[in-house]
Amino acid sequence: MVPRASLLNKCYMALEFAGRQLRYLIETYPDYFPMYTVNGKWKHEGEAWTNWCEGFLGGQLWLLYEHTGDPWWREKAEHYSRLIEHRKTDRTVHDLGFLFWPTWKRWYDLTGDESINQVVIEAGRTLALRFQEKGGYLCSFVAENSLFIDIMMNVGIIFYAAQQTQDERLWDIAYRHCLTTRRVLVRGDGSTAHEGIFDTETGEFLRQSTHQGWRSDSSWARGLAWALYGFGTAYTFTNDARFLATAESCAHYYIERTPEHGVPPNDWDEPNPSLPYESSAAAIAASGMWNLAKLTGDPTRGRLYREYALRILDTLTEPEFLAIETPGWEGVLKHGIYHLRKGLGVDESVMWGDYFFLEVISKVIRDA
Ligand code: GLY
Secondary structure, three states: OOOOHHHHHHHHHHHHHHHHHHHHHHHHOOOOOOOEOEOOEOOOOOOOOOOOOHHHHHHHHHHHHHHHOOHHHHHHHHHHHHOOHHHHHOOOOOOHHHHHHHHHHHHHHHHOOHHHHHHHHHHHHHHHOOEEOOOOEEOOOOOOOEEEHHHHHOOHHHHHHHHHHOOHHHHHHHHHHHHHHHHHHEOOOOOEOOEEEEOOOOOOEEEEEOOOOOOOOOOEHHHHHHHHHHHHHHHHHHOOHHHHHHHHHHHHHHHHHOOOOOOOOOEOOOOOOOOOOOHHHHHHHHHHHHHHHHHOOOHHHHHHHHHHHHHHHHHHOOOOOEHHHOOOOOOOEOOEEEEOOOOEEEEEOEHHHHHHHHHHHHHHHHHO
């Protein structure tokens, strides 16, 4: 399905607006890596919980460079990518895909420069060091006994490093992580749990749990969006139909449970949520569904995912979500939620929401 001209215009307008907001951000707060806004402002002393967002700023700058061809964006994109290079050996987070895929991988794809590729590969190797042999999973930053659904968005960088180096051990780690996540965190109805807890002595899976969702047996919307997108990526590397089926089942759950406008609450199961929207989950799901539309072998489902992604974009490009008519707001998308229980980034702009919003807009424009 080709997007309507009016929606394409909204996408161009949103990209231009994002460019203005990002230019303001990097000129006003040079070398600052924001995570979420407070009352619409990026710079504050709020807690981070974990440092996983530093690739999303450079990633947006690369996207703007690709869209405009303007060397100013290129120079900033390289600068903000270089600022995070040292994180390629960071063993404290499970987010090396989030850090290096939007930045150094994009940079490598544009240049073919092998020294840039080596940074991406090293990040993949570092992430693989989180592998827990007994349970067969990459552990989260929280503890060795903890598996997060979010890691499905990061495991791709290990598949990539394995392909580039022909390292079968890396490939096996990434593959087993995906199979374990599918087994213990994705439920029969396509919903997902945020976290799985293991016995590290035996490798036995003990229970589902959550940090950012409502309950251990509920469906945190962003977690499901990470799974929808991440299992699609796992399929592109492996061609394993189980991963495609899992991604599609997550997509169907998203579509079934979300209101007509396409933006879910923080958790679908929370009774009477105080806030109706988690816009970053919608941006991630739109981008993941745009990918799935090309991956699925079924034309009807392909059309469904494409149309649904466009429906989400139609909603997110309205001034209720796009901050274009909100004076003084520094982010791009409003109504994101980072960590509801901790009260961090609640009903604010979040860096990954803006990144995935820009990513899917870029794909829609490119494919139009
Ligand atoms: N830490 C990843 C997320 O909040 O989705």
